[in-house]
Amino acid sequence: MDAIITAFGLVFQPYVLLVILLSAAYGLFVGAIPGLTATMATALLVPVTFFMPPVPAVAAIVTATAMAIFSGDIPAALLRMPGTPASAAYADEAYKMTRKGQAETALGAGLVFSVLGGIFGVLVLSLAAPALAEVALNFSSFEYFWLVMLGFSCAIFIAGRDPVKGIVSLLIGLLIAVVGLENPAGTPRYTFGNAEMMGGIPLIPLMIGMFAVSEILRYAAVVAKPVMATERPFGNVFAGMWTLIKKYPLQLLRGSALGTAVGALPGAGADIAAWMAYATSKRFSKEPQKFGTGHVEGIVEAGAANNSALGGAWIPALVFGIPGDSITAIAIGVLYLKGMNPGPTLFVHNPQNIYAVFIVFMLAQLLMLPLGWMAIKAAKRILHIPASVLMPLILLFCVVGSFAINNSLFGVGVMLIAGILGFCMERWGFPVAPTILGVVLGTMLEEHFFSSLIKADGNFLVFFERPIAGTLGVLCLAVWLWPLARMLRRRPA
Amino acid sequence: MRRVDRWVGCGLTALALAVLWSARGFPDVPGQKLGAAFLPMIVGAGLLLCGVALVARSLRRGAYAEADTAPEVEEHFGSAVVIVGAVLAYLFLSERIGFLLIAPLCLVAVFLALRVRWRTAVLSAIGGTLVVHLAFYKLLRVPLPWGPLTPFY
Numbered sequence: 001m002d003a004i005i006t007a008f009g010l011v012f013q014p015y016v017l018l019v020i021l022l023s024a025a026y027g028l029f030v031g032a033i034p035g036l037t038a039t040m041a042t043a044l045l046v047p048v049t050f051f052m053p054p055v056p057a058v059a060a061i062v063t064a065t066a067m068a069i070f071s072g073d074i075p076a077a078l079l080r081m082p083g084t085p086a087s088a089a090y091a092d093e094a095y096k097m098t099r100k101g102q103a104e105t106a107l108g109a110g111l112v113f114s115v116l117g118g119i120f121g122v123l124v125l126s127l128a129a130p131a132l133a134e135v136a137l138n139f140s141s142f143e144y145f146w147l148v149m150l151g152f153s154c155a156i157f158i159a160g161r162d163p164v165k166g167i168v169s170l171l172i173g174l175l176i177a178v179v180g181l182e183n184p185a186g187t188p189r190y191t192f193g194n195a196e197m198m199g200g201i202p203l204i205p206l207m208i209g210m211f212a213v214s215e216i217l218r219y220a221a222v223v224a225k226p227v228m229a230t231e232r233p234f235g236n237v238f239a240g241m242w243t244l245i246k247k248y249p250l251q252l253l254r255g256s257a258l259g260t261a262v263g264a265l266p267g268a269g270a271d272i273a274a275w276m277a278y279a280t281s282k283r284f285s286k287e288p289q290k291f292g293t294g295h296v297e298g299i300v301e302a303g304a305a306n307n308s309a310l311g312g313a314w315i316p317a318l319v320f321g322i323p324g325d326s327i328t329a330i331a332i333g334v335l336y337l338k339g340m341n342p343g344p345t346l347f348v349h350n351p352q353n354i355y356a357v358f359i360v361f362m363l364a365q366l367l368m369l370p371l372g373w374m375a376i377k378a379a380k381r382i383l384h385i386p387a388s389v390l391m392p393l394i395l396l397f398c399v400v401g402s403f404a405i406n407n408s409l410f411g412v413g414v415m416l417i418a419g420i421l422g423f424c425m426e427r428w429g430f431p432v433a434p435t436i437l438g439v440v441l442g443t444m445l446e447e448h449f450f451s452s453l454i455k456a457d458g459n460f461l462v463f464f465e466r467p468i469a470g471t472l473g474v475l476c477l478a479v480w481l482w483p484l485a486r487m488l489r490r491r492p493a
Numbered sequence: 494m495r496r497v498d499r500w501v502g503c504g505l506t507a508l509a510l511a512v513l514w515s516a517r518g519f520p521d522v523p524g525q526k527l528g529a530a531f532l533p534m535i536v537g538a539g540l541l542l543c544g545v546a547l548v549a550r551s552l553r554r555g556a557y558a559e560a561d562t563a564p565e566v567e568e569h570f571g572s573a574v575v576i577v578g579a580v581l582a583y584l585f586l587s588e589r590i591g592f593l594l595i596a597p598l599c600l601v602a603v604f605l606a607l608r609v610r611w612r613t614a615v616l617s618a619i620g621g622t623l624v625v626h627l628a629f630y631k632l633l634r635v636p637l638p639w640g641p642l643t644p645f646y
Contacts, residue, residue: 185529220572
């Protein structure tokens with residue numbers, strides 16, 4: 001109880017509240033501009049949070065991402081261009097509603113159900129994470145080894161369409177993680193005699209490259225001319241929302257639950273949650289024929305799902321240090337920088353920091369109603385800002401931000417190469433999420449594998465001996481064997 | 494996508510062989526049969542398999558649906574090349590000529606590549622540089638290089 005009171009004290013300070021307000025405005029702005037994603041917003045925030053104490057640093061990331069995932073709905077409804085990939089699932093639907101003169105309902109549903117889904121995700125996070133942490137306190141290297149393997153398997157088979165490309169993507173991430181001195185034998189690997197490579201590839205410049213620079217390159221290479229769907233001023237976006245809540249309570253609950261679960265799976269985040277929720281909504285709807293013609297039901301379910309996924313993604317991130325999506329992968333990097341190393345012990349030694357994160361999460365959802373409303377009011381002005389003027393400025397920010405992490409140009413080089421890599425991977429159909437997972441978890445995987453190996457003394461069956469480790473191991477094998485079995489069954493037919 | 498997969502598959506196979514070749518020399522963990530070479534070997538072997546699989550798939554008929562061909566979008570790779578060039582220029586010149594000179598030059602180049610008008614480009618480049626200088630150098634105390642402007646420091 002003391003910890004909770006301390007946590008309130010940590011959050012309700014003028015400095016932290018100001019950070020939350022500014023990052024909320026920043027998140028809404030970045031999310032509303034097509035081509036600037038929520039992950040990019042997070043990556044760009046890191047150089048700034050680098051200079052803050054832990055609680056405001058995490059608060060900035062949590063708030064900005066929650067806002068960005070919502071405000072991605074705005075250009076989806078007005079330009080048919082999702083502001084973030086998380087809104088892509090229902091961009092068509094929302095745009096058609098706008099064309100039918102229902103812009104207020106489309107945007108209002110996006111806002112209200114984002115908030116409700118987000119609150120659901122936070123509640124699950126704040127109940128599940130401490131309980132899981134209690135279990136995780138007894139985990140040994142065996143359990144962690146299998147958790148990491150399970151995370152990799154999910155990222156490959158659940159998140160991606162093409163498992164071969166998913167595996168390649170993961171292996172590239174592991175290859176990046178291998179670089180440096182940090183390995184069981186303490187020997188330099190792939191450092192090419194360079195002193196800075198000894199420390200490994202720095203995570204933050206890598207993320208800035210993969211998620212921000214690659215987007216800038218994509219923007220420069222592909223020219224798209226969006227058309228505004230409506231020029232008239234908006235009426236009351238909250239009109240009729242209560243009716244919608246009463247009409248679609250099941251959709252709201254199902255979307256939020258699915259979103260939280262998908263968010264918690266490593267490698268799958270808000271965008272996949274939204275696609276899955278939209279598909280589920282259509283399958284179980286009483287009027288599936290209306291989907292795709294400007295029908296609000298799918299927006300209700302998918303809008304709730306993508307915001308609840310954010311809370312879900314923090315569950316494995318805080319408890320095991322395994323990111324639930326790309327955003328938490330970056331956030332984990334920040335937690336390490338701040339000395340808040342994720343893991344069950346964080347819940348024992350620093351519970352006030354964890355509770356502070358939960359409080360900030362809740363605060364961000366509640367703030368979203370008034371701020372989101374203001375963003376919708378200002379939408380047309382924001383959307384008229386030319387991205388061609390913003391992109392070069394963001395590039396300069398990326399360069400200086402990558403430099404600032406270690407005050408070294410090495411970071412800028414890493415950023416550039418990662419940017420080109422991310423750009424090419426996206427063009428050639430390789431998912432980026434498994435790469436990030438490989439980079440973040442590679443060292444952890446190797447460390448737990450070797451300490452398990454030493455304990456097992458050469459007997460691989462020991463990896464399955466402990467009950468939880470055994471279950472995780474079998475689960476992991478099942479994820480791999482399931483698609484194989486399906487392929488074999490299909491072949492004779 | 495078929496032709497891309499073939500070339501990427503070849504590239505991955507080459508990368509895999511390089512990884513496997515170089516991993517031979519890594520030492521073992523004392524008292525264990527495995528060591529620093531283990532993970533790179535696994536990665537190398539995996540990349541080799543995937544690389545070969547991609548090439549094999551691209552040679553097989555019917556592995557790709559007809560609808561797989563991406564819709565035609567107007568593309569300007571020139572602007573992307575200018576962006577990469579600008580970052581390279583920053584990498585190699587920033588220590589020599591200083592942040593306050595290299596940043597606006599790079600920015601103007603990128604603005605023009607994105608077809609922003611001259612006047613807007615120059616003004617935004619100068620404004621953007623000053624804002625970043627103020628935020629990172631003055632507020633966050635990041636030691637951005639001064640170059641020949643050091644006397645004005």
